[in-house]
Amino acid sequence: MSEQSAEPGEQARGKDATPDGGTEVEAPAAIRVRDLKVAFGDKVIMDGLDLDVMRGEILGFVGGSGQGKSVLTRTILGLVRKSRGTIEVLGDDVDGLDPVQRRALERRFGVMFQHGALFSALSVKQNIQVPMREYLKLSPALLDELAMVKLDLVGLKPDAADKTPSELSGGMIKRAALARALALDPEIVFLDEPTSGLDPIGAAEFDELIVTLKQTLGLTVFMVTHDLDSLYSACDRIAALADKRVVAVGTLATMLASDHPWVKAYFGGERARARLPAGVQG
Numbered sequence: 001m002s003e004q005s006a007e008p009g010e011q012a013r014g015k016d017a018t019p020d021g022g023t024e025v026e027a028p029a030a031i032r033v034r035d036l037k038v039a040f041g042d043k044v045i046m047d048g049l050d051l052d053v054m055r056g057e058i059l060g061f062v063g064g065s066g067q068g069k070s071v072l073t074r075t076i077l078g079l080v081r082k083s084r085g086t087i088e089v090l091g092d093d094v095d096g097l098d099p100v101q102r103r104a105l106e107r108r109f110g111v112m113f114q115h116g117a118l119f120s121a122l123s124v125k126q127n128i129q130v131p132m133r134e135y136l137k138l139s140p141a142l143l144d145e146l147a148m149v150k151l152d153l154v155g156l157k158p159d160a161a162d163k164t165p166s167e168l169s170g171g172m173i174k175r176a177a178l179a180r181a182l183a184l185d186p187e188i189v190f191l192d193e194p195t196s197g198l199d200p201i202g203a204a205e206f207d208e209l210i211v212t213l214k215q216t217l218g219l220t221v222f223m224v225t226h227d228l229d230s231l232y233s234a235c236d237r238i239a240a241l242a243d244k245r246v247v248a249v250g251t252l253a254t255m256l257a258s259d260h261p262w263v264k265a266y267f268g269g270e271r272a273r274a275r276l277p278a279g280v281q282g
């Protein structure tokens with residue numbers, strides 16, 4: 001786990017202590033964004049945004065509604081054009097990739113869009129197999145076997161395989177969508193508000209699942225969320241988006257100490273303070 005200095009530019013970076021506890025060194029970032037600008041026509045959504053998501057961490061990404069959290073995710077994924085800045089994913093500058101390299105990189109991340117976004121006409125198994133069919137050449141038997149492995153990984157019973165999304169509970173839909181995001185054994189998983197719409201127990205179980213998968217599969221997780229419990233219990237670090245850039249990044253303690261008005265209001269509010277883990281002072 002790491003914390004950041006308040007210096008501009010330094011703020012986005014993750015640093016790890018050396019094993020002997022000595023000088024801090026920069027750990028490799030899974031995602032490195034620098035000086036990002038994104039605009040739709042005259043409407044500037046991000047300007048001068050820096051962010052590092054470190055390998056093997058769960059980074060919780062927060063910001064007011066409509067501030068650009070989904071747009072940032074989509075820009076990193078190459079679905080929205082940036083007007084300035086650099087984005088490196090797993091060591092590759094995405095601007096320097098030819099289509100073949102781009103496709104190879106895309107195989108290394110999985111995405112779970114808001115509300116699951118499963119294909120309603122397909123069964124759970126077929127949904128999980130969509131990315132497999134797109135990127136892998138496997139026999140139907142192997143595709144079925146792999147889909148069952150993914151179902152098991154996310155804690156769904158085998159009988160969920162042949163159900164359609166409309167036959168699933170909200171929690172099961174989230175798990176099925178996560179299974180699809182994990183279909184190609186990604187190194188990075190993007191989760192857009194994964195616990196929205198779940199009851200507190202379902203949300204806590206989903207958070208636990210994400211933490212377990214991070215630990216067992218070594219996943220890097222970029223998680224857009226409004227869920228304070230997820231931020232407190234599942235995330236290694238938190239980054240806050242305001243004023244078109246990342247204004248604070250670090251542990252919960254860093255957030256609580258931030259002077260930025262939006263971060264102060266978000267983490268210092270009554271609701272946020274009431275949910276703080278035991279032992280953490282708001």
Ligand SMILES: Nc1ncnc2c1ncn2[C@@H]1O[C@H](COP(=O)(O)OP(=O)(O)OP(=O)(O)O)[C@@H](O)[C@H]1O
Pocket residue numbers: 040045063064065066067068069070071072
């Ligand atoms: N394709 C687009 N064309 C024009 N404007 C867009 C487009 N996509 C998003 N926007 C605008 O960009 C801004 C940021 O949207 P975004 O969905 O990223 O917000 P968000 O922080 O994820 O919000 P929420 O927390 O409510 O989901 C909004 O004003 C939105 O209307």
